[in-house]
Amino acid sequence: MAAGGAVEPGPPGPAAVSSPAPAGPSTAGHLFRPLSAEDEEQQPTEIESLCMNCYRNGTTRLLLTKIPFFREIIVSSFSCEHCGWSNTEIQSAGRIQDQGVCYTLTVRGQEDMNREVVKTDSATTRIPELDFEIPAFSQKGALTTVEGLISRAISGLEQDQPTRKANEDAIAERIDEFIVKLKELKQVASPFTLIIDDPSGNSFVENPHAPRKDDDLVVTHYSRTLQQAEMLGLQAEAPEEKPEEEDLRNEVLQFNTNCPECNAPAQTNMKLVQIPHFKEVIIMATNCENCGHRTNESETCSVEIPELEFELGMAVLGGKFTTLEGLLKDIRELVTKNPFTLGDSCNPGQSDKLQEFSQKLDQIIQGKVKAHFIMNDPAGNSYLQNLYAPEDDPEMKMEQYKRTFDQNEELGLNDMKTEGYEADQAPQR
Template sequence: MAAGGALESAPPAAAAASAPAPAGPSTAGQLFRPLGAEDEEQQPTEIESLCMNCYHQGTTRLLLTKIPFFREIIVSSFSCEHCGWSNTEIQSAGRIQDQGVCYTLTVRGQEDMNREVVKTDSATARIPELDFEIPAFSQKGALTTVEGLISRAISGLEQDQPTRKANEDGIAERIDAFIVKLKELKQVASPFTLIIDDPSGNSFVENPHAPRKDDALVVTHYNRTLQQAEMLGLQAEAPEEKPKEEDLRNEVLQFNTNCPECNAPAQTNMKLVQIPHFKEVIIMATNCENCGHRTNEVKSGGAVEPLGTKITLRVTDPSDMTRDLLKSETCSVEIPELEFELGMAVLGGKFTTLEGLLKDIQELVTKNPFTLGDSCNPGRSDKIQEFSEKLDQIIQGKVKAHFIMNDPAGNSYLQNLYAPEDDPEMKTEQYKRTFEQNEDLGLNDMRTEGYEADQAPQR
């Protein structure tokens, strides 16, 4: 059974088009300001708009803000003083991510019901135990909780029940029975599964145990299908002639992009680099002259390796922090002593040092708005602070720890300071990928043998 969204007010995109442009030097070049209670200049824009419930004039409030992990979003709230109708929603104003994301959460208790959830318009939500699905683009985006997501689905089903009972009583009875099952889920009498699949990659489910690994939550990143790309309005680019590798090695390619922070036009530089004792990689760097944001990203210049690679380093000395490191998008990172695991695609591809990556991890955890703030559970901020202090001790060489990189694609690298001899503190293992890992890499559906026969001309 599928559920549609509740009755919505005037679309915020249309309201935003008629909104007055922000004025004043404080907002120049910074249309999307970071969300913060101390920013007194950050005020919502109020616009009169038509209430779709009573057709009188109501008020829409728009707030253009920026949240880590989700970049720019538009928070909108509509209220009508005539009939009391109200509605809130969010819309992503940032770019579509390079990969889609799927969150699979096993809900076991009320703590899981209170997890914060960001569900964008393009996300599909499913509860397999009830054969229930909220299709993509049937609801507006929302910043809510697991319980709020279910309550919203219940409201969407209940809103047309009076009409159904008058015209299709049998269907209305079945929907009533289904609504009862949804309401029972909120009591968590037995575990159930919530799946949020978003091809745009902009949805999110909170890990309340951060920075520790969440055993109840599985996060999978995947490459979009052609149908999903078309659904998001993405056009496939025409194939271009492949440049010669000799030219790529000796020059820096430049192309126009948009800044991931302020969305202003920016320039990205791309260079093919040979890493000693490893392989060629592509390094891309973007510098925004508008807001000053700088970012770099690394992608493997070769194919997926036949075997996965697991690199384990025993950090024993501050000099280990200077080791060069290449973390591909498919690589996960683990620090067992801190019970910490960084999943695939988080932080993207990076070519840095071990110290640089650990500091990026520290910033990722300590500045996550979903692990801190007013809605933070008691004691969570203390755990985050404790994690940050322990990570500082590892970076300073005061505490020994193990640093593990696991890359199913085999495209990650950690410098061997004793090369070409073996490094006594580092162990590199190659392993055969599981079916699930091949599925994540899109290899199970890839045909590399026997395709010539299909392409041969028929006589």
């Protein structure tokens, strides 16, 4: 549809309707006929109506039509032959859609200016390049073109310019400058963006390539907000409140277990903790009041201190949530209080070596001697805090690697079967 043939709305329509004239050919067969300029049988229904300008009878024409790849609409036009007053508008013949719709069109040439547009009363029209917006319910609905929308905006701004120039000349000059920019848009010297956002879902921008995709047109469907639903006169339903979920991060869970050492009844404490810049971990600790045994989960990390020629295999210290100082003190306690390194069972000179090891470890703990601390966890579940996070820590190096066969064997992964086990367990016939 060319811009000159666009259907443009005017002032409010008739307030009273008298008896309708006989229906035209458009009511025969299908009630809504496809919109087509070549369909000569597509005639409007004429109704004699009261003109609200001169209070004499004029004529209202109703056309029930269907826009291809869109939906049915009612185009109404009123004209009075006595005073010349006219008015045109469109209404959706369907219900308010389940979702709102937003059309974003990049206008690149005159072909885009001639695209058909259905703009309902509830639609908001924006041109971001000019910071220009036509709010919802500020205009009647229209069946027009992109060029027709811009022409309509120009006409609306020009309508009260004589009054503005008489009373507010500065504002009138700024509006004149803006009108010039709108007229330049019609020449499409450079691409611009047209956005039509309609919470009712009944607006439409033509895709001339339909049913193929239009690269210059983006159509987005969205759920209406409560404010948009109220604006459309719909019953606004507040979103259902979901029951509050238990926040395990703020609670320590306890359950009864048996001590793995003496089999006496014991309690295991469990807590979910979010470690910054790492992940969520579950800390579990079992304390036995009968024998004093304590145990933790996730014992897959080995520790190495090259300066002391010291290496501690995985599952020796057990899983811990502690500081580096606390871990070093646990290592010192584990090594120096080992019964096989004390008393009559120790080898000659071993006590002196342990004493020397303990002194060097104390110097490292006190920060008097620098040393490297290496944690190697094939399960990938260990963590050492980065004080510079999210930036890199210049004192720390983190390396990810692919596990070896032996490491997978220690973790029990080599014999773990995750595919096809159902078929293996099927009964043989």
